[in-house]
Amino acid sequence: MAGSDEVNRNECKTVVPLNTWVLISNFKVAYNMLRRPDGTFDRDLAEYLDRRTPANAHPAEGVSSFDHVIDQSVGLGVRIYRAVAAGNGNGNAAGAAAATLPILEFLTGAPSPDPLPVIIFFHGGSFAHSSSSTLIYDHLCRRFVKLSKGVVISVDYRRAPEHRYPCAYDDGWTTLKWALAQPCLRSGEDARLRVFLSGDSSGGNIAHHVAARAAGEGIKIYGNILLNAMFGGNERAESERRLDGKYFVTIQDRDWYWKAYLPEDADRDHPACNPFGPNGRRLKGLPFTKSLIIVSGLDLTCDRQLAYAEGLREDGHDVKVVHREKATIGFYLLSNTDHYHEVMEEITDFLQANLV
Numbered sequence: 001m002a003g004s005d006e007v008n009r010n011e012c013k014t015v016v017p018l019n020t021w022v023l024i025s026n027f028k029v030a031y032n033m034l035r036r037p038d039g040t041f042d043r044d045l046a047e048y049l050d051r052r053t054p055a056n057a058h059p060a061e062g063v064s065s066f067d068h069v070i071d072q073s074v075g076l077g078v079r080i081y082r083a084v085a086a087g088n089g090n091g092n093a094a095g096a097a098a099a100t101l102p103i104l105e106f107l108t109g110a111p112s113p114d115p116l117p118v119i120i121f122f123h124g125g126s127f128a129h130s131s132s133s134t135l136i137y138d139h140l141c142r143r144f145v146k147l148s149k150g151v152v153i154s155v156d157y158r159r160a161p162e163h164r165y166p167c168a169y170d171d172g173w174t175t176l177k178w179a180l181a182q183p184c185l186r187s188g189e190d191a192r193l194r195v196f197l198s199g200d201s202s203g204g205n206i207a208h209h210v211a212a213r214a215a216g217e218g219i220k221i222y223g224n225i226l227l228n229a230m231f232g233g234n235e236r237a238e239s240e241r242r243l244d245g246k247y248f249v250t251i252q253d254r255d256w257y258w259k260a261y262l263p264e265d266a267d268r269d270h271p272a273c274n275p276f277g278p279n280g281r282r283l284k285g286l287p288f289t290k291s292l293i294i295v296s297g298l299d300l301t302c303d304r305q306l307a308y309a310e311g312l313r314e315d316g317h318d319v320k321v322v323h324r325e326k327a328t329i330g331f332y333l334l335s336n337t338d339h340y341h342e343v344m345e346e347i348t349d350f351l352q353a354n355l356v
Helices: 006-011 017-033 043-049 096-107 135-149 169-182 202-216 238-243 251-261 302-314 338-353
Strands: 065-070 075-082 116-123 149-158 195-201 223-227 291-296 319-322
Touching: 006 135, 017 043, 043 149, 043 319, 065 338, 075 251, 096 202, 116 135, 116 202, 135 149, 135 338, 149 169, 169 195, 169 202, 195 202, 202 223, 202 251, 238 251, 291 302, 291 338, 302 319, 319 338
Parallel strands: 116 149, 116 195, 195 223, 223 291, 291 319
Antiparallel strands: 065 075, 075 149
């Protein structure tokens, strides 16, 4: 059971850097305002409170971005980030044409002769919050471009509770299929799409399910990078009981989001929530991709993530777990801890090792 709010806050402050504590605490306050006891969600207020940033056609610190709709039927959009060579697009030419021409050239361009990673990224927010233009995720995607020297496609998937299971997974699959059809995203002598999937929280969950579908259909994914992936189950894990309410998140919070996303008649042993649970589908014998699984030891669902990694190993798949025992949720959003820098190095190494 969670302790008193004051005790939990004080304990949290002794572990978490102040600016991280302020950032995540502000999110928690907003999230509590947006969730309603009847399972509905104040989307208008959520859109107002979400701190967003526009795409930038003109490069900033070597990275440019643009928004693009890939499925008009459901309004599915993505934000595409790419590294820009020094001197490319940094001039003082005026007018919209000068800003948009590199974008048009990119979308209609030929494959790169040198292998480069394409990372399809799914933002977090427990299936209900945030977007591809949320500032903290814009920063994270730019970091991924800088460390990978490749392209990042951030998916603006449909969110719960307005759009329940399997909408987010369908949007992830649509994005993967779209990327496979784009010559400009292929690279290397074989002109292949060297695609990685990544996400945090609910985004990590989405990445798993898209990768599992790809394995079943024979589509090669070069790697999965999961950051504090959101999994659950009916039976409480030890970490859920031990960390309930201590570091920003409560069991009650998590239960609300699962109820908002899963089919109305489903419980937390649904395969979306508990992929290797009693109703789940094992991946033994399927060409499931290699996985880099980042686990924060002070995330109340850390045992779920470790069990997920063990499930992949049991099914014969290649898994590397980076378990930061003293890290909390969201540590990868701010570059103010050793956890952040060491995990970014792990991600860089994973991308380079699995690119060919």
